[in-house]
Amino acid sequence: MSEHTTLSDLEAARNNTRDAAAQLESVETIESASDGQRQIPAADAPATEEPADAGPAIETLSMQQALNRALSETLEADPKAMVLGEDVGQLGGVFRITDGLQRKYGENRVFDTPLAESGILGMSVGLAMAGYHPIPEVQFDGFAYPAVNQIICQVGRMNYRSRGKLPMPITLRVPSFGGIRAPEHHGESLEALFAHVPGLKVVSPSSPHEAYHLLKFAAGRPDPVVFMEPKSRYWQKGPVDTAGTGYSPEGARVVREGRHLTLVAWGAMVARCVQVAELAAEDGIDIEVLDLRWLKPIDAEALAASVTKTRRAVVVHEAPLTSGLGAEVAALITQHCFATLKAPVERVTGFDVPYPSGDLEDEYIPNIDRILFGIQRVLEYRRG
């Protein structure tokens, strides 16, 4: 990841946090007094409640349950963590991600806000300045727009503006992407918008296991992370190894190995690309699926490693084509693999129109056939 900001810069930022925390000793603390040091729940450490000899703690959870568990454990481990947003308290969230958290951790740490996203993010900035670790939720992707000024001008910049004195350890949860036949403003894909903002990190989990570990990891960062939850994948269950043995939350991840072509995806599109890879195998095409996971910073090394091997790449996303994150992925692949690429990187994406609600979303979201067509175009390409 030489050309791009890497996760290793988190170390420097983490030191900043400690320095800032030391200067903020006079800040009021909530409930149990904190020593001013951030307790970072280590994503790869065994869960403390598990006996050492219990073996791998693999459970079958939905992403909804996995996220709820991750939030609960974060609130448990980090006395400065707080959850705020519309209906996250008493109701437990419209997707029930925060179900039961207010009962367990009280109204001071898990609370409902007014219906004003700029206020939710503004409050989070203030809380972060005062030494807390807010985990705000905007109820739907489309409602992040009213908070864009706070996200870009405050959340992304405060650490820079204050020369590292006021880091913004904010984890902004955004139920994202389409797939649930919801009305307007409830199916947006904002990753390119957030990834373009200096100071923000952007991540999207593709499975319950990823969701559990990436949320705990993100919540432990000293920098703001936009956490894009694929809402169409909230309910499907999958194995979650809460101990996280051998799991690394950083960079991209190969979901399925293959030789002929790399499918690059994130969020809800990962599961679809795995389906496509299985279908392509019937035709004798061996496809590698790369779950990008971090959309800022992008793991350019993993992209290069995969496409150097397969020499062909298709990137799939739900957001519109023009200036979508697929363009960045294509540019990175081209830059690293130009000499060996068999064909230009193909993009299979949504269209350059506002996200269509309801029944039309099947026509908009890349489906299996559109992805297969994209693969075919790459396979057919001949130079000259």
Next chain:
Amino acid sequence: MAEISFPLPDLGEGLIEATVLEWLVAEGEQVERNHPLVEVETTKSAVELPSPQAGKVVRVYGEPGDIIKVGEPLIVFQVPDDTAGIVGTVPQEQAPKRRVRLTANLDED
């Protein structure tokens, strides 16, 4: 299973309360969206309130003749945990379908 409480909605024209005339559903009953729930009377008129959602009725508040203020609990539903939320539907997992076949000559690899 989760419980969702539905408060007496703003019935318009600055009305702040309504009197329960008759419950049209009973506790334990499964109702569909838009099914009539209750007849209430305001100072303007008597109206039937349709159900805002599908679910099993867990509790109803107020006997006929009782006054309920706007915003106070009216009815509580029990809904499965996989209800999509306030909008949208839970996507169904389907076997992948395809119409496109891949053809490639990979010999030169």
